Amino acid sequence: MGFLPDAATAMIPARRPGGREGCHLWVIIPSDVRFILEVAPNVRPPPLSLGVAKHTNLTGGGPACCGGEVWLDPANARKLYATGGSGRYPPKNLAQLEDAITVFTAYGFEVVCPGWDEDNDIAERVFR
Amino acid sequence: MSEADLQMLDAVFGPGPGTTPEERAAQSKQIFVRGLDLLTFDHSAKARGRRLTAQEALEAYEFDKLCEVVQDGSAIITSDPVAVGRTLRERRNQLGIDIRTVASKSGLVASVVEALEASKRRPVREYERVARVLGLDERLISFNPEPQGNEKVAVRLRRISDELPALSPSVVATLAEASWVAMTQIRLEEKLGLRRPKHDFHVSNNYGSPLGRPAYLVGYELAQAFRKELDLSTGPIPSMRELVEIQLATPVIQAPLGEMIAGATVQSTRQHRAIVLNVHGKNADPRVRRTTMAHELCHLLFDPSPQLQDLRVDEYDALDERDDLRADPIEQRANAFAVELLAPKSEAVARYRSSAEGALGHFLDEFGISFTAGRYQLWNSLKRSVALESLWAPNTAPDSTWEERETYTLAYHPLRVLAEHPSRAGRFSAVVVRAASLGAISWDTAAEWLFSTEDEVKNAQADLQDLFPDVFKV
Numbered sequence: 194m195g196f197l198p199d200a201a202t203a204m205i206p207a208r209r210p211g212g213r214e215g216c217h218l219w220v221i222i223p224s225d226v227r228f229i230l231e232v233a234p235n236v237r238p239p240p241l242s243l244g245v246a247k248h249t250n251l252t253g254g255g256p257a258c259c260g261g262e263v264w265l266d267p268a269n270a271r272k273l274y275a276t277g278g279s280g281r282y283p284p285k286n287l288a289q290l291e292d293a294i295t296v297f298t299a300y301g302f303e304v305v306c307p308g309w310d311e312d313n314d315i316a317e318r319v320f321r
Numbered sequence: 322m323s324e325a326d327l328q329m330l331d332a333v334f335g336p337g338p339g340t341t342p343e344e345r346a347a348q349s350k351q352i353f354v355r356g357l358d359l360l361t362f363d364h365s366a367k368a369r370g371r372r373l374t375a376q377e378a379l380e381a382y383e384f385d386k387l388c389e390v391v392q393d394g395s396a397i398i399t400s401d402p403v404a405v406g407r408t409l410r411e412r413r414n415q416l417g418i419d420i421r422t423v424a425s426k427s428g429l430v431a432s433v434v435e436a437l438e439a440s441k442r443r444p445v446r447e448y449e450r451v452a453r454v455l456g457l458d459e460r461l462i463s464f465n466p467e468p469q470g471n472e473k474v475a476v477r478l479r480r481i482s483d484e485l486p487a488l489s490p491s492v493v494a495t496l497a498e499a500s501w502v503a504m505t506q507i508r509l510e511e512k513l514g515l516r517r518p519k520h521d522f523h524v525s526n527n528y529g530s531p532l533g534r535p536a537y538l539v540g541y542e543l544a545q546a547f548r549k550e551l552d553l554s555t556g557p558i559p560s561m562r563e564l565v566e567i568q569l570a571t572p573v574i575q576a577p578l579g580e581m582i583a584g585a586t587v588q589s590t591r592q593h594r595a596i597v598l599n600v601h602g603k604n605a606d607p608r609v610r611r612t613t614m615a616h617e618l619c620h621l622l623f624d625p626s627p628q629l630q631d632l633r634v635d636e637y638d639a640l641d642e643r644d645d646l647r648a649d650p651i652e653q654r655a656n657a658f659a660v661e662l663l664a665p666k667s668e669a670v671a672r673y674r675s676s677a678e679g680a681l682g683h684f685l686d687e688f689g690i691s692f693t694a695g696r697y698q699l700w701n702s703l704k705r706s707v708a709l710e711s712l713w714a715p716n717t718a719p720d721s722t723w724e725e726r727e728t729y730t731l732a733y734h735p736l737r738v739l740a741e742h743p744s745r746a747g748r749f750s751a752v753v754v755r756a757a758s759l760g761a762i763s764w765d766t767a768a769e770w771l772f773s774t775e776d777e778v779k780n781a782q783a784d785l786q787d788l789f790p791d792v793f794k795v
Contacts, residue, residue: 211402247392280394312356312370312445315395319358321402321442 206267210274220260277316349375372765405463406440456497487581503595528650536650540657576744607723615659664688669702682714735784751789
């Protein structure tokens, strides 16, 4: 687990955002932004998964503003690809997602976000 | 089954009986929303994607994806973000039709179709509409990177259209969509347990031989054997549509195919076959349409796959040729089968001898057979003992009951909008509504396929039950 922006340099970059490779989960809680590598062998949250982190691993099951997925651009350590894809802490609407992205940009990152999925009325998770 | 597994079944489908995903899905009231990229539960009235029942979602995307919806709030169903547009473009190119034709058939503007082919973010319903026009399984266009649907038919359509000028891009697109209607009907009928053919016919390589028995004699024999197998008397067949659709459990899709194409027989990748009938041109006369249907029935029942080649398209002119003069034994056999099925020779002779004046006219109307086919049949039945020219009938309108029995819901459908979409106005519409009422598909899916609102489709249920009672017995 890490905290933006200090630990961003330790993030595993992804060749293509949207896949499992290099996918980190993020949540915004009132005090900071936390993130964790999604496929983490030492994390075993019962009963659904094995070796796959969940957003609750970042919050201990407590409240959070919202969460999602984030990938680091391999060519630019200040560029992130972020979605609002979270089962537990999804952004409730486009405005909340945009607010979350503003938090990332406030830390000095350039952020690419796929936006809002009108088909499902949730944050989009696929980059086109 | 572990406690965790049962918990997951509950989480996906809601509490209920059964220990397998299929058992749970069959009882589940859970509704999913399918977007271009994501599958979710139906949590928001604002979501514009396609609503799917648990059965539909499970069948299309399998249990693991449904578990992802529980675990992550949504499941990504796009295998590759650019695959969806590529699939549409490749299929369109396979069919040899232009973007304008696809746009016109799907009710979209050309620039939208271009955006879809470029895999741009657009509503999933637009992607689905284009997929159906191209004969693709719209559930899988983004999920599976390879084109789903009947690729062989698309390739064959392209090849035939190079040889047959009558197959314009518009007709090719109509045939591709008719193929989608047929295969969707078959899939749903299987799911509902409606496809139980009572008879087992086998394909036959016997097309006669150039120096021995001609193919038309084989066609006569096949028709006689067919009547015997179905326990039909030698009298008129009241409704070819009913015979083929109900007794033989074979879809008959009626669609506008221009002025020159009579009909086609199409085969799915799973070897299921269906008949596509033109509602325009000479088929506007139900007696001609019955003759076309009988001709296609021979292809459907008896042509082995190498002869059928996934798709066989027949022109009106070819169906009008004399059996014994047709060079192609496949068509010669089918023509002979058609006339003998509709109007057995023994009956033709009897009718001729008992009716001195207007014998041919009475014969055509009584048996519901086209002028050309009936005339040759009568002439051959009389062993050509009279001059062909002496067998003549005035061009009169057919008995209206033929129209009522063969056109059926195409002439008047409880969902009036289907008058503009004849390929959906037949038994397909009843099967779709029944599938929705049983939860096999959602009302949203049914409404989309029938160009109506959910309420309109639900309100049509009682009328469709009266019109297609066997569909609603399951």
